[in-house]
Amino acid sequence: MATIGAVALTVATAVAQQTPPPTVPPPTPPTTTPPTTSQPTTSPVGPARGVGLNPAGTPLRSTSAVIVGQVVDSSGRGVPNAAVRLIAESVVETVLTDPKGRFFFKSIPPGEAIVTAQKFGYLDGAFGKRRAGGQPLPFTLSIGQFISDMRIEVFRSGVITGMVVDDGGEPIIGARVVALRRKFVEGQWQYAAVESELTDDEGFYRIFGLPPGEYIVSTPATSYSAPVKMIESIGTSGSSPGGGIAALLIGGAPDTGNGKGASLVERARVTSDGRDMVWTNTAAPPDDDGRSGVYSSQFYPATGYQILALPITLTPGDVRYGVNFHLPLVPAKRVSGRLIGEDGTYANQLVRLIPDGMDSAATDGAATVSQPDGTFSFRRVPAGRYRLEAGNLGAMIWNALPVRPGEETTAPPTFWGRTDVSVSDEDVATPDVLMLPTVTVSGRIEFERPSPSPIGDPAFERIAISISPAGPALPAGAAVRPEASGDFAANNVVPGHYFVRVGTLPQGWFLKSVTAGVQDGMDTAIEVGADGLSSIVVTLTTAGTSISGSVRDARMQAVAGATVIILPVNPGGAAVWTPNRTRETRTSSYGVFSVAGLPPGEYLVAAIDDAVAEGWQDPAIIAVLRTQATRMTLRDGEAKTLQVKMATGIRR
Numbered sequence: 228m229a230t231i232g233a234v235a236l237t238v239a240t241a242v243a244q245q246t247p248p249p250t251v252p253p254p255t256p257p258t259t260t261p262p263t264t265s266q267p268t269t270s271p272v273g274p275a276r277g278v279g280l281n282p283a284g285t286p287l288r289s290t291s292a293v294i295v296g297q298v299v300d301s302s303g304r305g306v307p308n309a310a311v312r313l314i315a316e317s318v319v320e321t322v323l324t325d326p327k328g329r330f331f332f333k334s335i336p337p338g339e340a341i342v343t344a345q346k347f348g349y350l351d352g353a354f355g356k357r358r359a360g361g362q363p364l365p366f367t368l369s370i371g372q373f374i375s376d377m378r379i380e381v382f383r384s385g386v387i388t389g390m391v392v393d394d395g396g397e398p399i400i401g402a403r404v405v406a407l408r409r410k411f412v413e414g415q416w417q418y419a420a421v422e423s424e425l426t427d428d429e430g431f432y433r434i435f436g437l438p439p440g441e442y443i444v445s446t447p448a449t450s451y452s453a454p455v456k457m458i459e460s461i462g463t464s465g466s467s468p469g470g471g472i473a474a475l476l477i478g479g480a481p482d483t484g485n486g487k488g489a490s491l492v493e494r495a496r497v498t499s500d501g502r503d504m505v506w507t508n509t510a511a512p513p514d515d516d517g518r519s520g521v522y523s524s525q526f527y528p529a530t531g532y533q534i535l536a537l538p539i540t541l542t543p544g545d546v547r548y549g550v551n552f553h554l555p556l557v558p559a560k561r562v563s564g565r566l567i568g569e570d571g572t573y574a575n576q577l578v579r580l581i582p583d584g585m586d587s588a589a590t591d592g593a594a595t596v597s598q599p600d601g602t603f604s605f606r607r608v609p610a611g612r613y614r615l616e617a618g619n620l621g622a623m624i625w626n627a628l629p630v631r632p633g634e635e636t637t638a639p640p641t642f643w644g645r646t647d648v649s650v651s652d653e654d655v656a657t658p659d660v661l662m663l664p665t666v667t668v669s670g671r672i673e674f675e676r677p678s679p680s681p682i683g684d685p686a687f688e689r690i691a692i693s694i695s696p697a698g699p700a701l702p703a704g705a706a707v708r709p710e711a712s713g714d715f716a717a718n719n720v721v722p723g724h725y726f727v728r729v730g731t732l733p734q735g736w737f738l739k740s741v742t743a744g745v746q747d748g749m750d751t752a753i754e755v756g757a758d759g760l761s762s763i764v765v766t767l768t769t770a771g772t773s774i775s776g777s778v779r780d781a782r783m784q785a786v787a788g789a790t791v792i793i794l795p796v797n798p799g800g801a802a803v804w805t806p807n808r809t810r811e812t813r814t815s816s817y818g819v820f821s822v823a824g825l826p827p828g829e830y831l832v833a834a835i836d837d838a839v840a841e842g843w844q845d846p847a848i849i850a851v852l853r854t855q856a857t858r859m860t861l862r863d864g865e866a867k868t869l870q871v872k873m874a875t876g877i878r879r
């Protein structure tokens with residue numbers, strides 16, 4: 228058994244270097260309308276270096292533009308030594324701010340540009356960016372323009388700090404503490420991990436670099452186990468691990484600064500019966516038998532359930548002290564069972580125990596992998612209610628691994644199984660878990676009145692169609708691209724409800740409808756049954772709609788950089804968030820905006836200050852917007868122009 232640690236080091240290090248491909252395409256930047264330019268003015272901060280002056284002391288005329296500005300923090304003080312970058316159509320230039328935060332660009336060619344600012348210890352800023360999670364505001368430079376008062380704010384990051392102790396008040400060294408930020412993802416509010424830190428030799432931790440927002444803090448604890456024979460077979464055969472064992476090694480070897488493989492060796496132990504290797508991502512290593520006390524997962528202030536966690540709201544530069552954890556050692560039990568199915572037993576399947584109330588992407592309570600006869604065993608599980616999920620994760624893990632010459636190049640078939648498990652004061656033998664094959668979701672793209680037919684056009688083969696889960700109990704969805712014929716298919720899908728989203732379309736084409744038999748997939752999730760789904764029809768049209776207009780405040784002045792939100796209205800009259808018919812954009816420097824390609828229907832258009840636009844999908848905010856929004860109806864190919872008033876009463 229002395230060689231097991233070295234084998235695990237080699238395998239875990241090799242597997243951890245593989246990065247699964249992204250399944251969801253990156254978001255599209257907001258649409259903006261370039262502003263017209265203003266007349267040159269004199270800089271309020273005095274003549275800048277390199278600006279040509281005539282004898283009267285005024286700037287010389289030039290075909291190049293000049294920008295003078297200042298980088299400030301939230302208090303308005305200048306930020307020295309910040310890196311300011313100008314990105315224009317034909318030039319990229321970076322300068323550092325002076326001791327008062329001032330910067331200067333000269334000889335800028337006319338055209339559209341953005342200006343950003345960065346400094347260690349701050350979150351990035353940019354011209355027109357009103358919040359840490361916002362976007363820069365492009366602007367247009369005219370010939371000889373002189374901008375003297377550009378102001379860019381960089382945002383101080385937040386900090387959460389505290390300590391972790393055991394039931395005797397002694398510090399726990401090397402405990403992992405995670406900050407999870409509240410985000411709106413695919414129609415659901417979720418807490419996603421953004422930063423983590425390990426406690427030091429006195430049990431203290433400090434998580435920094437946090438953007439403003441709402442957080443919950445946890446000390447996640449996951450126990451991992453794998454059959455010793457399976458680990459040894461990887462080392463003797465020299466082949467790359469796949470399926471469940473690859474997923475276990477990727478997820479079960481946290482990086483502590485010495486590399487994932489080293490962490491696995493430091494934490495791993497072999498059970499007294501010699502059957503399993505066990506390890507954990509917590510500070511307490513398992514004992515020889517792998518079954519004694521463990522530190523269970525905890526959310527601040529002192530609960531094992533995410534729903535009962537106390538949210539912590541961070542403002543720019545906020546430091547929250549005393550976020551402490553008291554982790555008692557709790558008894559751990561063994562959970563065992565077997566995976567079965569019509570085709571026999573299922574080996575090398577990843578088996579996970581997910582605490583009640585957590586989604587599939589959250590931290591597991593325990594994870595293991597099934598043996599050749601389909602049996603599995605969790606060695607160190609604290610008391611609680613869990614959802615057991617089993618499967619080999621399909622193409623994601625397979626695609627993440629290198630393929631050797633002569634090896635099989637076809638992804639293996641995938642399966643899934645699920646059951647509920649309750650652990651109290653005794654070991655648990657679960658009923659046999661029925662494994663079912665994953666299903667295929669397929670469909671085709673149709674074109675309304677195409678002339679000539681776009682079938683075979685390479686531009687349409689680059690369209691991204693995503694199948695996104697509509698509930699937290701489903702694994703990640705899939706992103707696929709159509710074939711030359713217009714057909715598309717997503718494999719390895721678990722039955723459930725999914726949104727069908729259509730990514731960026733070729734110029735001149737717009738989304739009109741998404742259907743799946745009698746199901747309307749434009750505004751609601753479609754149901755994928757045990758036999759899969761093959762009737763999705765995505766209809767595109769050239770009869771696109773457009774909305775353009777301006778945003779005005781209470782004094783009827785144009786509002787630059789306002790966030791414009793367009794929401795569909797359901798038959799009951801309420802504003803709703805749906806993936807295919809919701810838009811968010813910003814006004815230009817002149818307060819105008821435009822949106823093209825919305826499917827026909829009834830909409831509400833509202834405008835809010837971008838500084839408070841973070842999390843506008845909250846139902847309470849949508850309710851306020853609904854009372855102040857402009858209502859409109861779009862028909863096929865219709866273009867509308869409207870004036871929108873800034874909404875009031877939105878607070879963050």
